[in-house]
Amino acid sequence: MEANARWVALTAVAPVAWGANYFVTHEFLPADHPLYGAALRALPAGLVLLALCRRRPHGAWWGRSAVLGLLNVSVFFFLVFTASQLLPTSVASTVMAVSPLIMMLAAWPLVAERPSVAHLAGAVTGLGGVCLMLLGGAGGISMPGILASAAAVLVSSVGHVLAKRWNTATADAGVLASTAWQLTAGGLLLLPVAVAVEGAPPPVSPSALLAFCYVGLVATALAFAAWFAGLRRLPAGTVGLIGLLNPVTGVLLGTAVAGEVLTGRQLCGLALVLGGVALGRPPGKGRQASRPDRAASGRPDCGRRKAGRTGRSV
Numbered sequence: 001m002e003a004n005a006r007w008v009a010l011t012a013v014a015p016v017a018w019g020a021n022y023f024v025t026h027e028f029l030p031a032d033h034p035l036y037g038a039a040l041r042a043l044p045a046g047l048v049l050l051a052l053c054r055r056r057p058h059g060a061w062w063g064r065s066a067v068l069g070l071l072n073v074s075v076f077f078f079l080v081f082t083a084s085q086l087l088p089t090s091v092a093s094t095v096m097a098v099s100p101l102i103m104m105l106a107a108w109p110l111v112a113e114r115p116s117v118a119h120l121a122g123a124v125t126g127l128g129g130v131c132l133m134l135l136g137g138a139g140g141i142s143m144p145g146i147l148a149s150a151a152a153v154l155v156s157s158v159g160h161v162l163a164k165r166w167n168t169a170t171a172d173a174g175v176l177a178s179t180a181w182q183l184t185a186g187g188l189l190l191l192p193v194a195v196a197v198e199g200a201p202p203p204v205s206p207s208a209l210l211a212f213c214y215v216g217l218v219a220t221a222l223a224f225a226a227w228f229a230g231l232r233r234l235p236a237g238t239v240g241l242i243g244l245l246n247p248v249t250g251v252l253l254g255t256a257v258a259g260e261v262l263t264g265r266q267l268c269g270l271a272l273v274l275g276g277v278a279l280g281r282p283p284g285k286g287r288q289a290s291r292p293d294r295a296a297s298g299r300p301d302c303g304r305r306k307a308g309r310t311g312r313s314v
Contacts, residue, residue, distance in 0.1 A: 004234070011230025011242050014223040019249025021219035022092045023257060025084035028211035030202040034085070035194035038077035040212055043187025045220035049180030057181045064166050065181035066189075071159030072224075073186020079152035086145030089254035095149035099243050102157035107236035110161045118279055119237035126244045126276025132269030157240075164231040175229045183220065244273045 029037050057065045083092045104115040104123060115123075167178055194201075204212070230239050248270055 007233045010226050014227035015243045015246035016249045017219045017223040019246045022084045022250050023089045023253045024211050031085045033202040034081040037081040039190035039194050041215045042073045042183050045216045046183030053177045055177045065185045068182040069185030074189045076156045079148045083145045083148040086142040089250050099153045103240035104237045106161040115237050122241045122276040122279030126273045129269040129272025132265050179224050179228050
């Protein structure tokens with residue numbers, strides 16, 4: 001139970017950082033350069049993690065890194081950047097809360113994880129809370145922004161489940177290493193497209209530079225490493241429900257910092273979202289008991305093989 005709680009807490013770092021990322025992107029990053037915004041978020045973060053791990057892809061991971069980089073980084077970051085600029089912070093993050101249901105459905109055929117009753121109940125409860133938060137929020141909702149958020153949910157849910165499948169199926173790719181490969185591949189795919197479509201890079205003010213540091217180092221390098229570590233050790237349904245902290249963070253930040261009004265309906269929605277996360281929490285024993293070597297280690301090691309009979313890396 002204690003090991004599960006640690007992994008849940010680590011995984012929760014990601015949606016909290018992503019919820020804050022909507023506000024930072026909306027307020028401080030150049031609005032008319034979504035491709036550069038996505039590339040400058042992904043590539044520095046990937047290079048930082050590569051410098052820490054000092055490992056290159058090999059074998060099937062060259063192709064896998066390209067696929068995951070396209071889904072989880074290139075397309076996803078572009079859509080998130082677009083949604084962040086078109087929607088209020090609370091609305092942009094709230095739409096992403098449908099991801100638990102999408103992740104559960106994708107995990108069923110891709111990694112043979114049939115959603116439990118608790119996970120489905122948590123997803124429905126959280127989604128109901130999200131609807132209350134969305135209906136009780138501020139106006140100015142842009143349909144292109146909503147569509148961008150919805151597309152980001154679909155793309156990232158499939159990409160995250162694929163990452164879980166490939167990371168748990170092989171023993172030769174650690175969490176930090178595979179995350180670094182995805183971010184670097186996604187950034188490299190974005191950069192020439194940004195140059196061709198948007199021309200010269202946008203001027204960066206001191207506040208925008210600080211914002212890019214947060215977006216790249218915290219909301220990307222740290223958050224994605226925590227997220228994929230959680231995906232490797234927790235059921236996809238549980239990780240998806242932890243992702244409901246994304247809209248909670250976005251709504252609270254939008255209210256506290258951006259001056260968006262938090263209504264009684266939104267407060268009820270927040271309570272339902274947190275209740276949904278609690279319903280979908282992992283059991284103290286069960287799936288994790290089948291892989292004690294991973295749960296006991298408590299730290300990622302960039303793919304270094306463990307001594308012992310499994311040879312799995314963390």
